[in-house]
Amino acid sequence: MLEKVDLKQALKKSAYKAVFEPLQFELAALQREAVENGVPVVIVFEGWEAAGKGTCINRLVERLDPRGFKVHPICAPTDDEKHHPYLWRFATRIPRKGRIAIFDRSWYGRVLVGRVDRLVPAATWKRAYEQILQFERQLTDDGVVIVKFWLHIAKREQARRFEQIESDDALAWKVGPSERRENRRYARHLSAVEAMLEKTSTANAPWTVVAATDGRLARVKMLETVNAALRQGIAGARAAVTVKTPMKASRRLAGQTAVLDRVDLDQRLTKAAYTRQRKRLQERLRRLEHELYVARVPVVIVYEGWDAAGKGGNIKRLTQELDPRGYEVLPFAAPTPEELDHHYLWRFWKEVPKAGHLTIFDRSWYGRVMVERVEGFCTEAEWQRAYQEINEFESMLAAAGAAIVKFWLHIDRDEQLRRFRERERVAHKRWKLTDEDWRNRKKWPLYRQAVNEMLERTSTTYAPWTVIAGNDKYFARIQAMQTVVRAIEGVLG
């Protein structure tokens, strides 16, 4: 994905001056608000050697109250640190409420240099992904704002910078064998970086990739991102103080969450682009269907989303060119009396795909933490417990070799209203609209909260959620097909 980053952009000095200082002053003000509202902040800097992390951090803290932040430069672990669990030295440095901890390199070392230079066995760095996700989820659940930067430059640019540094006697020591090795093995590092971004860019702690060829541009983007995250975190903490029962929102859920708010619903595709890409992807899917049959890989695809978000049409395009002997689409509505008499996962256990087959669940076990939660069909203890149960269930599927894809088809409330009205108007669409749809629509805020919490607590490395921007159906269908293709390719290896 990094090849899509435009590394040629630049910012003139005058333009930089005009925007950068105001951003710094804004951050200083936000720092004071974070203290008042007890918001802890973690900022992680990762990136290529010589990409400009140091300068970024200098400019970031320039106008901050020095009592309120601490920079943690992370080098190779000491002997003492090696004798503790890997995350220990990071977990103990987490800032208290109102303080900012800045990590110059971080816990991601294990999946970057640790992986590429083979400092740890493969099983260890692979497990680190899951441990990192758990660690960050626990922090953000507790109200910590996490901002993560990857400072990106090209191989040639890095080599150029090394030469420049070496030509300066005072700085030459900065480029040693490990730096030169990184440049030599740029491609190998790059694929580790891409894997890291893919596996650990979560809704609660997303990565921001910063094009860093031009330092000014990089620093503006960095500061804009930090400020936005702080604003959101502070608003979340404020909202949490006022929100009480019956919403019973945890602090994060009140405002900061915004998994759904982060989706850019304006993304669109022209019909021509759609048609072209659809054909290509459908062909690819058909071929993959055969490959996964031969390799005996089971595939689980879950569709969840707002009413009228376009699940049906999306599934139709996904399966259009598939061999029907290899896949199955299963719609799930309210459980039967027999199903109610079993554990709620039972009716889904029965439909788990056979190795080599695809099963598409049109609504799924996630009903437990959405409709059953919101409508009170189960107790709070039951749906609270369900997040872990679902993670365990999906980890069993993954352990059996399954590729798991989960879609939340997202549209905004206005778009839903527009589609409801259209269904009323058009005779052959009218059957799609029921009184229940209108009732559910009224409970949008409650569902929104449940969906946000679901997306956060059940996104794992082995079964990540993909939130699809669904206002434009063309865009949504292509995004879904691309995601499925990537997931299957990932498992087939």
Place this chain on the structure above:
Amino acid sequence: MLEKVDLKQALKKSAYKAVFEPLQFELAALQREAVENGVPVVIVFEGWEAAGKGTCINRLVERLDPRGFKVHPICAPTDDEKHHPYLWRFATRIPRKGRIAIFDRSWYGRVLVGRVDRLVPAATWKRAYEQILQFERQLTDDGVVIVKFWLHIAKREQARRFEQIESDDALAWKVGPSERRENRRYARHLSAVEAMLEKTSTANAPWTVVAATDGRLARVKMLETVNAALRQGIAGARAAVTVKTPMKASRRLAGQTAVLDRVDLDQRLTKAAYTRQRKRLQERLRRLEHELYVARVPVVIVYEGWDAAGKGGNIKRLTQELDPRGYEVLPFAAPTPEELDHHYLWRFWKEVPKAGHLTIFDRSWYGRVMVERVEGFCTEAEWQRAYQEINEFESMLAAAGAAIVKFWLHIDRDEQLRRFRERERVAHKRWKLTDEDWRNRKKWPLYRQAVNEMLERTSTTYAPWTVIAGNDKYFARIQAMQTVVRAIEGVLG
């Protein structure tokens, strides 16, 4: 542990007749009650070949309503079953409410014959333990009663039975190569059985080991166990109907749980036996302390328990002969303001033992799901989430090679009162008793519920709970030392 089973007991035919039929009639009545109260029941039979599983099952169902039970004989998986996740064929056979599913062999095959005969790779059967624990916890959380039997006979007895069967032309086919192999490799099977019993005998789904040399005795014990489990499950389901807010108990928690109720608090040790065993164990512990230092194994020991349960004295005896450079005892009380400003796990992260050292936590992170829950120091969402967070935290410690031991020191309410009164009476003990102790005592039922839920939801293969019968301090101290010795030996391998 199986060497302690007395395989020589027997029951006279007349005594058997007097008790067995009444037990069968009682079970038939309980079956009707289970239907009325919607209680699903799972009964698992595992055991040596020719130990009498078949006869047991026959007698078990003899007087049951045949519409209400189903026997599932489990053989090697079919091709179809092989193409699904391992637990699929069991999860889909879970009984609905009011029905009884009897498994003649079960999901434990993977850690028994699958392990011993190397039908699956080691990583696979090792992972199966955790999957099985998750599976059973999900079911019992949902109100399913699980009874598991291991029918035990000695190697010689098994050989004798094989001979007897082979001498009967009509039955000779029953003893084939795989049966004879089991007898030949009895020792290897035995150690797999012991590992299974140790790792999967949980509070919610305990194993019952049945001495099966004498069939009559075995069947009486089997039926007594089934009846007791059903009685408890039915009482739990009934209580759940009446219990509502503010207890907010899930069905299991209302009655069936009884993790704590299952502890036999009458277990005692004479002073002489105590002194003898204490000395031996303390010596062993001192030696192990050195071994784990050399092997760089960290050890985490958690002490939780009722006020006045004897934590202090227990810890004292555990550490008495240890080299103080190798261990640390950390008492935890209410968090400081700085600690309150961090994630609740932070203050424990800081104290995670260094590799090669022991850390004993006198109270711990479990405060989150006990005192903080009961006293309302955190929100329901926060303590509900904490079970998973704690499991994740401990799994990180385990992944870093730690041995983890967790004790709940259990006493009953009368014993606590007796000890409180003694503390009032005896001058040098008076400081130990505070007003808060009396206040906590009043909330015994709320704490009891929280403790039961904690024990169930955070007992894992990598960090199991040990509930210690604490009414007799001698007994409690020996039990704790034995558990620590076994855990460290387990990790040192």
